[in-house]
Amino acid sequence: MPLDSLRTSASPRSAGVDAAHTRLLAQLDAELPPIVVNRRNREVVDGAHRLVAARLRGDTDIRARFVDCDDDEAFVLSVQLNTAHGLPLTLADRVAAARGILLRHGHWSDRSIAEITGLAHKTVGAIRRREGGEAVDVAARRGRDGTIRLADVSEGRREAERLLVEQPDVSLREIARRTRISVATVRDVRARLERAEEPVAAPRRGDPPPPARPAAAPAKPPSVDRFALIHMLRKDPALRFSESGRTLLRLLYTCVVESQDWVYSPERIPARYVDVLVAAARECGAAWREFAVELEQRPDLRSSG
Known part of the structure; x- marks a missing residue:
């Protein structure tokens, strides 16, 4: 030109x-x-x-x-x-x-x-x-990839923690999209939950203190308590060295931790299995409810230590 x-x-x-x-x-x-x-x-x-x-x-x-x-x-x-x-x-x-x-x-x-x-x-x-x-x-x-992410991921990590527990069927990528943190960060939050740790790492010396976490509603215990429970129960010899105790630990771990990796969509289940799976799922839920009711009715077990 x-x-x-x-x-x-x-x-x-x-x-x-x-x-x-x-x-x-x-x-x-x-x-x-x-x-x-x-x-x-x-x-x-x-x-x-x-x-x-x-x-x-x-x-x-x-x-x-x-x-x-x-x-x-x-x-x-x-x-x-x-x-x-x-x-x-x-x-x-x-x-x-x-x-x-x-x-x-x-x-x-x-x-x-x-x-x-x-x-x-x-x-x-x-x-x-x-x-x-x-x-x-x-x-x-x-x-660099054009994705908008939070500069301070503390709140994103806490939101990811909530989603991982309350919506275990949601994929890590979807949680990352909702919370505007990376998939790797969501994966780290999940690993911390499995270890009964806080989703946000402890501040280093000289860093400002993290914002206080809002208190959980009285009607619902903090979501991380279930992971802390598993962590505590695994250390108890009364459970680790008995067959019934080990069975309980496996069941709890499956319900609380491994269910987060459950990505099988209900739409993919063959129609011929729907009724039997619905019945089985309800029976499993009923069994856990009966177990909870039995524990609630045994205050002597809770106070025996």
Whole structure:
């Protein structure tokens, strides 16, 4: 396209166009690679050095590749392209670019911004903390894959804990989607529940204390108590070394823990088995209810220790 139809945009390079680099490009006999131009306003997104070099050679036009984007998108693309090839951005320019992206897109993750600017994600995190303010410190962030996830996953972990216990047939991926945390984090929460641990890891020295957990409703014990119960019962020799005790532990573990992995959909059960399975499920439930009633009617068992 004609050189005189192009406009230069704000560059991520604080020093502007490097004269020595443009002279080197102008001396090349080969055709210059195409520049990137924003179709909306004819601004050069990537290729300012090639544009100047073409003018030094006396060219009247240059090859160009068009993109359609707004000014913010053009800035991010310019940083990304200038980091990936050509004359590298200086460290100061990459830091400034990261700061600019944080101000425009504070919900993006540190790793996502690091990939664009060529910085380490820890460096981006340090810039985020140093800048502070609402513009760069938000509750949710967009990752490199485009997924929006919570920046502080504590509440997401607690919600995942609730879903794992109250809706054991829901897949880990679905729980991750609902709570906006990763599948790996949901899996870690499940492992912590199996070990009768809190879903959120204990804070390290110097970290702020986690928010207080809301008290459970009096009518319903905290969901983690069932896992703590299994953990406690497994340590009791009276149960571990008796056949009836081991049977009880296996049944409890199956109902509380392994049921979370139950992903078999009722729609997939053959119709010829529905009635018998309904009856069997109800009988199992009735057996547990009778067991609970019997325990409730034996206060001497609860007080004997």
